[in-house]
Amino acid sequence: MTAAYVALEGGHVLEGRGRASGTARGELVFTTAYTGYEESLTDPSYEEQILTFSYPLIGNYGVREERFESDRIHPRAVLAKELTDDVTEWLESEDVPAVDHLDTREVVTDIRDGGAMKCGIAVGDDVTEEDALEQLEQCKAMSDHTDIGAQVSVDETVVHGEDNDGDTVALVDCGAKGSIIDSLVERNATVHVLPHDATEADIEAVDPDILFISNGPGDPANYEEAIDIVDAFVEETPVAGICLGQQIVAEALGGTTEKMTFGHRGVNQPVMDLESGRVVMTTQNHGYTVAEPGDYLEVTQINVNDDTPEGLDGVEHDIITRQYHPEANPGPQDTLDFFDDVLAMADPQNQRAVPADD
Numbered sequence: 001m002t003a004a005y006v007a008l009e010g011g012h013v014l015e016g017r018g019r020a021s022g023t024a025r026g027e028l029v030f031t032t033a034y035t036g037y038e039e040s041l042t043d044p045s046y047e048e049q050i051l052t053f054s055y056p057l058i059g060n061y062g063v064r065e066e067r068f069e070s071d072r073i074h075p076r077a078v079l080a081k082e083l084t085d086d087v088t089e090w091l092e093s094e095d096v097p098a099v100d101h102l103d104t105r106e107v108v109t110d111i112r113d114g115g116a117m118k119c120g121i122a123v124g125d126d127v128t129e130e131d132a133l134e135q136l137e138q139c140k141a142m143s144d145h146t147d148i149g150a151q152v153s154v155d156e157t158v159v160h161g162e163d164n165d166g167d168t169v170a171l172v173d174c175g176a177k178g179s180i181i182d183s184l185v186e187r188n189a190t191v192h193v194l195p196h197d198a199t200e201a202d203i204e205a206v207d208p209d210i211l212f213i214s215n216g217p218g219d220p221a222n223y224e225e226a227i228d229i230v231d232a233f234v235e236e237t238p239v240a241g242i243c244l245g246q247q248i249v250a251e252a253l254g255g256t257t258e259k260m261t262f263g264h265r266g267v268n269q270p271v272m273d274l275e276s277g278r279v280v281m282t283t284q285n286h287g288y289t290v291a292e293p294g295d296y297l298e299v300t301q302i303n304v305n306d307d308t309p310e311g312l313d314g315v316e317h318d319i320i321t322r323q324y325h326p327e328a329n330p331g332p333q334d335t336l337d338f339f340d341d342v343l344a345m346a347d348p349q350n351q352r353a354v355p356a357d358d
């Protein structure tokens, strides 16, 4: 059996079964999702994290590329109670270390008590506890990954839905899930996916009907360029955001964000719409949250478990954002109408912004 050590912040070392070899370090988090492991593993928002699956069996319906959210696995390593051979082969093929036969109830309890924490992993025939502790020693705090957007963004603008004749969306790619792009293209939009550090001139060249800020990894405060872009365009262009996108919009409009203890990661997070009282189940993956929305945004939806903001609307501007993932991959699909509401903002009849005098 291949040796496998997991060193937790504070120095406690767990031993498991090595499934895919290598060393890794990252912020240790857990997801309670019982399905959607392909979508989670390819979600760019997991960059620089080590993902623990609390559901005990991962990989039981195989690995199919059509369910991937990006072109690679993003977590630095994977922990589980039991990983199937299918999922292990996939992790191995991308050099992502994996450990199973762990008591993941203990790991999850540690994260709930201590918060998302630094972690070091060593898996291989000759590795020792010290190798895992050395990885832990080198692990950076998430907010110190100041250029994390560059690790997950496109380098150059890519256009999707070129033949569509609907709205034009400028999507600032801070690590966008593919299904966000698909959800817009399916609604007849042409989506220009721009680098995370796109300039005002880049956005002006697209002349979008909607400015959309994607999900993505790390601390929203580190996305200075995207924050500046929202600030520069919000008077004239409707703005939408998902997850990191909501946090960036809040930062741009005088709100604040903060790190949560262990975040929300799973597929059954209950969210209430404050106007209708309707509660929907949502997919989530975030460790930061909007703390104060500021004067220009109002909270329209909240998480039923802890009252954190799940949806924001502009008070004076055309803005809608969601903290959860309305693109619903892996599901549930209760919130797909978000994309209709976003594109409806492009309709002049719905616009609040007063056109500037010529």
Ligand SMILES: NC(=O)CC[C@H](N)C(=O)O
Pocket: 045, 214, 215, 216, 217, 218, 219, 220, 242, 243, 244, 245, 285, 286, 287, 288, 289
């Ligand atoms: N999925 C996301 O966009 C995550 C946003 C941010 N990185 C967070 O952890 O809160």
